[in-house]
Amino acid sequence: MIRQILFGSRSLALLKGGLDAGAARIRVTAENIAHAETPGYTPREVRFEELLGRARAAGEVPLARSHGAHLTAGSASGEIPRPRIVARAGRDGAEGADIEREMVALQKNEIQFRALSQMLADRYRQLREVIRPS
Amino acid sequence: MNAVGGIGGAGLWGPAAGRASAGPATLRQVEPLRGLTLGAGPEGSAAAPAGPSFSETLSQVLGEVNGLQARADTLVARLAAGEIENVHDVLIAQQEAGLALRLIQEVRDKLVAAYQELMRMQV
Amino acid sequence: MRVDYLDRLEVSASALAAYRQRMNAIAENLANAQTTRTPEGGPYRRQEVVFEAGAVPAAGDAGGGRGAVESALSGPRSVRARVVADTTTPFTEIYDPGHPDADGNGIVRYPNVNPVTEMVNLVLAARAYEANVAALQAEKRMQELSLGIGRA
Numbered sequence: 001m002i003r004q005i006l007f008g009s010r011s012l013a014l015l016k017g018g019l020d021a022g023a024a025r026i027r028v029t030a031e032n033i034a035h036a037e038t039p040g041y042t043p044r045e046v047r048f049e050e051l052l053g054r055a056r057a058a059g060e061v062p063l064a065r066s067h068g069a070h071l072t073a074g075s076a077s078g079e080i081p082r083p084r085i086v087a088r089a090g091r092d093g094a095e096g097a098d099i100e101r102e103m104v105a106l107q108k109n110e111i112q113f114r115a116l117s118q119m120l121a122d123r124y125r126q127l128r129e130v131i132r133p134s
Numbered sequence: 135m136n137a138v139g140g141i142g143g144a145g146l147w148g149p150a151a152g153r154a155s156a157g158p159a160t161l162r163q164v165e166p167l168r169g170l171t172l173g174a175g176p177e178g179s180a181a182a183p184a185g186p187s188f189s190e191t192l193s194q195v196l197g198e199v200n201g202l203q204a205r206a207d208t209l210v211a212r213l214a215a216g217e218i219e220n221v222h223d224v225l226i227a228q229q230e231a232g233l234a235l236r237l238i239q240e241v242r243d244k245l246v247a248a249y250q251e252l253m254r255m256q257v
Numbered sequence: 258m259r260v261d262y263l264d265r266l267e268v269s270a271s272a273l274a275a276y277r278q279r280m281n282a283i284a285e286n287l288a289n290a291q292t293t294r295t296p297e298g299g300p301y302r303r304q305e306v307v308f309e310a311g312a313v314p315a316a317g318d319a320g321g322g323r324g325a326v327e328s329a330l331s332g333p334r335s336v337r338a339r340v341v342a343d344t345t346t347p348f349t350e351i352y353d354p355g356h357p358d359a360d361g362n363g364i365v366r367y368p369n370v371n372p373v374t375e376m377v378n379l380v381l382a383a384r385a386y387e388a389n390v391a392a393l394q395a396e397k398r399m400q401e402l403s404l405g406i407g408r409a
Contacts, residue, residue, distance in 0.1 A: 033392045082327050
């Protein structure tokens with residue numbers, strides 16, 4: 001109950017999912033860069049945003065409420081799909097991992113991760129302040 | 135006979151009842167509230183309201199806070215043991231445990247204040 | 258190599274070592290581009306460093322006990338480097354009967370090293386090395402950002 005009240009919002013669950021995806025992306029990009037010249041290596045990437053879109057399109061499971069006056073905490077976080085590492089379609093082999101492209105991806109993912117982690121930190125700070133104003 | 139039963143004197147809460155303290159000590163202080171029933175009159179068994187009683191809700195919440203603390207502790211231990219892939223998971227668990235605890239500390243403080251206010255009333 | 262956040266740096270670290278080996282081989286090739294006689298007899302033979310994927314990490318719980326990320330692919334692998342002799346490129350043959358290493362026909366065999374090729378490879382290897390350094394630093398900064406989630 002406390003968990004649902006404090007942390008049950010969908011936006012919080014999205015932030016966490018985004019962080020998971022971001023962390024995976026940085027790691028996968030590092031791996032692609034490391035194996036840029038390893039024969040037979042297929043570059044990988046992380047799918048997340050499109051999985052989100054698919055889940056939303058499929059319709060959300062309504063939250064059961066035992067009393068009409070109870071808060072709707074939004075969708076449960078269990079509905080946020082997990083990020084997935086997949087092989088990048090298209091060319092494979094040594095040319096498949098273009099170092100320039102991976103470098104750009106690295107920077108983009110770091111900025112994204114910074115944004116998400118700061119938003120999460122702000123969220124916790126707000127909750128702290130709401131519970132006990134300093 | 136007061137309608138609020140079961141709680142002893144100020145010794146239970148003590149002065150400066152640990153705003154800074156966290157964890158098991160705080161939870162122990164809240165424990166005695168389990169016996170609290172705001173019933174009407176000596177029998178205390180007037181028409182019971184539908185849904186979980188106060189003490190049931192309190193028990194559940196205490197259990198949750200405990201659970202969140204335990205989960206955070208487990209993740210920290212696994213971090214030290216080299217079993218954590220994402221550091222942010224540990225941070226998130228710690229934040230959630232800390233905020234839940236903070237919430238219940240606030241509830242406790244409000245309850246204590248209400249109790250003391252009650253005690254001060256001239257009947 | 259386990260899956261925890263520190264060991265994941267292994268992939269980039271192994272790549273750095275691999276490229277360092279490649280750059281060493283290139284340096285050796287350049288230094289010996291004119292070596293017509295080696296202790297083993299014959300001119301210096303060009304070295305190459307080939308990469309291959311190393312061991313897959315031991316199965317472990319990924320992602321704080323929640324299995325944060327799904328993957329049907331195998332786990333991250335380190336990069337392994339292997340030094341091999343270039344046996345396909347032929348030696349350069351120069352007619353120079355006065356040379357101490359000339360054979361019976363006055364032919365001197367020079368190493369199969371093309372300095373221009375080596376320089377290009379060196380630039381590529383150095384660039385790849387820097388890219389792996391950048392990847393390592395990005396991972397490190399990401400960990401630091403994670404720690405900031407708890408900051409007041």
